[in-house]
Amino acid sequence: MDKLITDSNLTSINFVIVSYFILLGLSHYLKLELFFLGFFRELMTIPFLLAQLIFLIIGIIYLLKNKSKTLTKVSVAALAISTIVTIGSFF
Structure with missing residues (x-):
């Protein structure tokens, strides 16, 4: 498991999850009501919510156990x- 979770993998996954929720909020703020956006929103929100919680826990454990880069710390904070x-x- 330690081989799969590296600084770059964790940082990338964290920023993808954060970007999804930023885009989700932005589409709600701009009131974009397109079919394909609604389809992907319904399809992907629950898995991203679960991934958000799981990777937050994994990120905190990783930061406590390993010496990590500043960008990884920023991604976990974000x-x-x-x-x-x-x-x-x-x-």
Whole structure:
């Protein structure tokens, strides 16, 4: 498992998840109601929510156990902020 989780892999995955939720919020803010956007939004939101929580936990554990690059720390922090905003939007 340690071989699969590297700085670059974790950073890439975290930024993809954060980018998805930024684009999701941006499409809601701009009121884009296109069929294919709605289709992908419905199809991908729950898996990205689960991945967001899982990779936040993995990222925190990785930061505690390993010496990591600054970009990895920034990506985990961005994922934490995204998680707080996303889960906070439910309440």
